[in-house]
Amino acid sequence: MGMNDHYKLGKTIEDIQEGDSLSLTEAIDDSQLMLYLGMTKDTNPLNLLPDYAKQTHFKKPVIPSGILMNIMLAAVSKHLPGAGSHVVNISSNFIEPVYHDETITFHFEVIKIDKMKGVVTISVEATKKQDEDNNRIIDAVIMVRPPQLVVEEEEGGILNESSE
Secondary structure, three states: OOHHHHOOOOOOHHHOOOOOEEEEEEEOOHHHHHHHHHHHOOOOHHHOOHHHHOOOOOOOOEOOHHHHHHHHHHHHHHOOOOOOOEEEEEEEEEOOOOEOOOEEEEEEEEEEEEOOOOEEEEEEEEEEOOOOOOOEEEEEEEEEEOOOOOOEOOOOOEOOOOOO
16 A cells, blocks of 8 residues: 555645635644744744743743744645645735634635636635634735646556647
Protein backbone atom coordinates (compact mmCIF):
# COMPACT_ATOMS: atom_id res chain seq x y z
CA MET A 1 0.00 0.00 0.00
CA GLY A 2 1.57 3.30 -1.09
CA MET A 3 1.47 6.59 0.76
CA ASN A 4 -1.07 7.98 -1.72
CA ASP A 5 -3.60 5.25 -0.92
CA HIS A 6 -4.74 7.06 2.24
CA TYR A 7 -5.35 10.51 0.76
CA LYS A 8 -8.26 11.63 -1.33
CA LEU A 9 -7.59 14.50 -3.71
CA GLY A 10 -9.11 17.81 -2.59
CA LYS A 11 -11.53 19.78 -4.73
CA THR A 12 -10.25 20.64 -8.19
CA ILE A 13 -10.92 24.09 -9.64
CA GLU A 14 -13.92 22.63 -11.51
CA ASP A 15 -15.42 21.44 -8.19
CA ILE A 16 -15.19 24.86 -6.51
CA GLN A 17 -17.72 27.67 -6.76
CA GLU A 18 -17.66 31.27 -5.60
CA GLY A 19 -19.39 31.39 -2.24
CA ASP A 20 -18.14 27.97 -1.08
CA SER A 21 -17.33 28.41 2.57
CA LEU A 22 -16.00 26.77 5.70
CA SER A 23 -16.03 27.75 9.36
CA LEU A 24 -13.79 26.25 11.99
CA THR A 25 -13.14 26.99 15.63
CA GLU A 26 -9.72 26.54 17.21
CA ALA A 27 -8.36 26.88 20.72
CA ILE A 28 -4.57 27.08 20.97
CA ASP A 29 -3.33 25.25 24.03
CA ASP A 30 0.07 25.49 25.74
CA SER A 31 1.37 22.28 24.14
CA GLN A 32 0.72 23.66 20.62
CA LEU A 33 2.36 26.94 21.61
CA MET A 34 5.47 25.20 22.96
CA LEU A 35 5.77 23.01 19.85
CA TYR A 36 5.49 26.04 17.59
CA LEU A 37 8.01 28.10 19.57
CA GLY A 38 10.43 25.16 19.60
CA MET A 39 10.11 24.47 15.87
CA THR A 40 10.50 28.10 14.85
CA LYS A 41 13.12 28.98 17.51
CA ASP A 42 10.91 31.97 18.33
CA THR A 43 12.19 33.34 21.65
CA ASN A 44 9.95 36.41 21.90
CA PRO A 45 9.18 36.73 25.64
CA LEU A 46 5.86 38.42 24.73
CA ASN A 47 4.53 34.99 23.75
CA LEU A 48 5.42 33.20 26.96
CA LEU A 49 6.34 35.31 29.98
CA PRO A 50 3.53 37.03 31.91
CA ASP A 51 5.97 39.29 33.82
CA TYR A 52 7.46 40.52 30.54
CA ALA A 53 4.07 40.95 28.82
CA LYS A 54 2.79 43.02 31.79
CA GLN A 55 5.35 45.69 30.85
CA THR A 56 3.92 46.00 27.33
CA HIS A 57 0.62 47.46 26.11
CA PHE A 58 -0.63 43.88 25.64
CA LYS A 59 -0.54 43.30 29.44
CA LYS A 60 -0.44 39.49 29.04
CA PRO A 61 1.22 36.92 26.72
CA VAL A 62 -0.08 36.72 23.15
CA ILE A 63 -0.30 33.88 20.64
CA PRO A 64 2.25 34.38 17.81
CA SER A 65 0.71 35.49 14.51
CA GLY A 66 2.54 32.60 12.82
CA ILE A 67 0.40 30.05 14.67
CA LEU A 68 -2.76 31.80 13.49
CA MET A 69 -1.46 31.89 9.92
CA ASN A 70 -0.60 28.20 10.07
CA ILE A 71 -4.14 27.36 11.24
CA MET A 72 -5.47 29.15 8.14
CA LEU A 73 -3.01 27.41 5.82
CA ALA A 74 -3.78 24.01 7.34
CA ALA A 75 -7.52 24.57 6.80
CA VAL A 76 -6.85 25.27 3.12
CA SER A 77 -4.77 22.11 2.70
CA LYS A 78 -7.15 19.92 4.73
CA HIS A 79 -10.59 21.23 3.72
CA LEU A 80 -10.92 24.00 1.11
CA PRO A 81 -9.75 23.08 -1.54
CA GLY A 82 -8.09 20.24 0.43
CA ALA A 83 -5.32 17.70 -0.11
CA GLY A 84 -3.03 18.44 -3.03
CA SER A 85 -3.62 22.20 -3.03
CA HIS A 86 -0.71 24.65 -2.96
CA VAL A 87 -0.84 28.15 -1.46
CA VAL A 88 0.76 30.70 -3.81
CA ASN A 89 0.07 33.92 -1.89
CA ILE A 90 -1.20 34.99 1.51
CA SER A 91 -1.95 38.47 2.78
CA SER A 92 -2.92 38.82 6.45
CA ASN A 93 -3.91 41.67 8.70
CA PHE A 94 -3.77 40.80 12.42
CA ILE A 95 -6.12 43.45 13.82
CA GLU A 96 -6.26 42.40 17.47
CA PRO A 97 -3.96 40.19 19.55
CA VAL A 98 -5.03 36.69 20.54
CA TYR A 99 -4.26 35.83 24.14
CA HIS A 100 -3.58 32.42 25.65
CA ASP A 101 -6.71 30.29 26.17
CA GLU A 102 -8.88 32.28 23.74
CA THR A 103 -10.97 30.40 21.19
CA ILE A 104 -10.97 31.69 17.61
CA THR A 105 -13.55 31.10 14.88
CA PHE A 106 -12.24 31.31 11.31
CA HIS A 107 -14.61 31.80 8.38
CA PHE A 108 -13.30 30.99 4.89
CA GLU A 109 -15.09 31.93 1.68
CA VAL A 110 -14.15 31.47 -1.98
CA ILE A 111 -14.38 34.96 -3.47
CA LYS A 112 -12.77 34.47 -6.90
CA ILE A 113 -11.94 31.65 -9.29
CA ASP A 114 -9.40 32.25 -12.05
CA LYS A 115 -9.48 29.18 -14.30
CA MET A 116 -6.91 30.67 -16.69
CA LYS A 117 -4.30 30.92 -13.93
CA GLY A 118 -5.65 27.88 -12.08
CA VAL A 119 -5.92 29.88 -8.84
CA VAL A 120 -8.73 30.27 -6.31
CA THR A 121 -8.89 33.27 -3.94
CA ILE A 122 -10.25 32.69 -0.45
CA SER A 123 -11.07 35.39 2.08
CA VAL A 124 -10.62 34.63 5.77
CA GLU A 125 -12.15 36.47 8.68
CA ALA A 126 -11.54 35.45 12.28
CA THR A 127 -13.29 36.46 15.47
CA LYS A 128 -12.89 35.54 19.11
CA LYS A 129 -15.59 33.07 20.07
CA GLN A 130 -16.33 34.88 23.33
CA ASP A 131 -16.75 38.29 21.60
CA GLU A 132 -20.50 38.86 21.31
CA ASP A 133 -19.96 41.81 18.93
CA ASN A 134 -18.04 39.54 16.50
CA ASN A 135 -15.24 42.09 16.02
CA ARG A 136 -12.81 40.80 13.40
CA ILE A 137 -9.35 40.02 14.73
CA ILE A 138 -7.90 38.74 11.43
CA ASP A 139 -8.58 39.62 7.81
CA ALA A 140 -6.70 37.53 5.28
CA VAL A 141 -6.73 36.64 1.60
CA ILE A 142 -5.23 33.34 0.49
CA MET A 143 -4.57 32.49 -3.15
CA VAL A 144 -4.32 28.76 -3.71
CA ARG A 145 -3.79 26.45 -6.64
CA PRO A 146 -6.26 23.57 -6.16
CA PRO A 147 -5.09 20.02 -6.89
CA GLN A 148 -4.94 19.07 -10.54
CA LEU A 149 -5.82 15.59 -11.70
CA VAL A 150 -3.09 13.93 -13.77
CA VAL A 151 -4.01 10.90 -15.90
CA GLU A 152 -1.16 8.50 -16.61
CA GLU A 153 -0.72 6.02 -19.47
CA GLU A 154 0.19 2.37 -18.91
CA GLU A 155 3.91 3.10 -19.48
CA GLY A 156 3.80 5.93 -16.95
CA GLY A 157 3.74 8.79 -19.46
CA ILE A 158 1.31 11.62 -18.95
CA LEU A 159 -1.73 11.84 -21.21
CA ASN A 160 -2.22 15.24 -22.70
CA GLU A 161 -5.48 16.42 -24.23
CA SER A 162 -3.66 17.87 -27.26
CA SER A 163 -1.62 14.73 -28.05
CA GLU A 164 -2.78 12.47 -30.85
